[in-house]
């Protein structure tokens with residue numbers, strides 16, 4: 001069909017409104033054969049064309065087979081005398097056929113007259129990570145920074161649109177968003193040239209509604225502030241009520257000025273990106289994202305029972321049955337993330353929130369890292385008492401850092417303090433690196449064995465070093481039915497009708513004493529409107545491209561988004577007396593240990 005159209009003089013150079021050529025789409029979707037045909041037809045005019053994200057067609061490619069088609073073409077163009085370029089390059093592209101090279105999808109380069117031309121191509125995969133399967137994994141940082149820089153140059157021309165509440169918010173269509181991240185999932189369709197493995201096509205984790213008119217646009221005025229739930233390094237988290245639907249959400253409001261002055265925009269963008277595509281019963285879901293000139297906002301599933309730190313503080317120690325269920329729930333969340341090459345990196349009780357049905361959910365993806373494979377990453381991050389030894393030793397870390405933190409989390413739930421805890425930071429770090437792990441005698445033998453297996457200092461020897469799902473096989477989980485747990489059919493033992501949430505926000509430690517919190521938007525956005533529309537806002541006021549998001553919840557409760565709670569077995573009991581302090585627990589550390597992150 002493509003051949004026919006090209007022969008009939010179809011215009012291969014016409015662009016969509018996102019500045020994409022047909023070649024961009026062919027590359028992004030792994031249609032190597034179509035890419036080859038397009039390259040044979042005016043290929044030289046197409047290879048350098050950049051789409052609205054600043055990507056050339058080869059930079060949109062999802063698999064190595066397609067990349068090699070481009071490389072063969074470009075090499076031929078560079079190596080041939082100018083007079084014979086087009087024909088020769090076309091024939092190079094046409095000889096680019098699938099064959100195996102080091103186990104990866106490759107093309108037959110034997111016809112190239114100048115192999116050195118390939119060697120000097122430093123950017124063959126556009127800074128992405130080639131997987132053994134032949135797919136290209138998006139490198140979150142390089143890719144995101146590249147896109148942001150390209151788009152930031154164009155921001156002054158971007159249009160402002162009016163949200164429903166009459167508030168100016170910079171919005172981007174679902175179409176643009178899709179174009180921004182066509183490669184989020186490594187499970188792409190295979191290239192025609194990859195002849196080695198059966199294609200594995202994954203269902204998308206979340207679908208964007210097509211057509212901006214159907215995407216619900218929200219802004220600060222769409223929500224009523226109810227309570228202040230927490231304060232973090234770069235903003236605050238509020239309980240809010242959606243005015244139109246009356247639904248409760250947690251609204252995380254990040255100050256652009258703080259984020260940008262600390263050069264941490266990438267962490268905010270990572271959090272938004274991960275939450276936008278992850279749907280899991282034990283990970284808070286993102287419902288909306290929007291921005292004002294001064295703030296980036298995430299509207300999340302609301303978990304009304306406080307965080308795990310509040311619960312540990314109230315109970316001093318948690319009983320083993322409850323700790324086991326929470327550990328298993330968080331383990332399922334980690335398995336899901338790791339399968340998607342994402343490491344959470346900041347697992348601690350403050351980042352585990354408890355929902356209405358007493359289930360534990362991960363929140364706060366600000367330190368997560370996408371695209372981490374076995375080779376790992378070298379950033380220094382995490383909350384100090386939860387830092388894994390390999391992070392302190394700056395050896396590089398991978399998914400096993402989350403497994404280590406799962407052991408620390410269990411230790412913390414069972415004893416009331418993280419292991420190795422010491423008020424002096426240097427002593428704490430030395431303990432984490434070298435001290436003997438002491439587990440109190442009141443902790444059962446099986447729990448102790450789980451803690452030791454997950455907190456093994458050598459990451460390669462740690463349980464789950466190969467696959468995080470191997471951790472499910474530990475005897476600690478012998479009584480857990482993970483399939484049932486995944487369906488949220490296991491009721492955490494604490495769940496009891498008379499149970500109070502671990503924290504009462506109105507009169508709780510945040511000190512509001514019944515008053516509604518002050519709006520962060522009212523404070524910061526006074527007087528911005530005139531400056532902004534003239535395009536003279538400060539750097540921190542500029543729009544962040546592709547931030548805005550709206551999730552269409554599944555129509556049935558069994559869908560991949562919001563799962564309704566299901567009652568658990570009646571005998572799942574953990575009497576409140578087991579929560580009372582049984583002695584031997586020293587004072588708790590200050591409830592919110594700050595997180596830190598610094599690139600190595």
Ligand SMILES: Nc1ncnc2c1ncn2[C@@H]1O[C@H](COP(=O)(O)OP(=O)(O)OP(=O)(O)O)[C@@H](O)[C@H]1O
Pocket residue numbers: 229230231232233234235236237250252284300301302303304306307350351353363364365366592594595
């Ligand atoms: N979805 C939610 N439902 C209820 N409470 C939440 C939710 N998300 C966060 N919180 C509360 O807000 C607190 C701070 O949230 P979060 O950790 O995401 O903020 P942060 O600014 O990233 O913090 P930090 O700087 O410590 O990493 C949490 O500890 C929790 O108590």
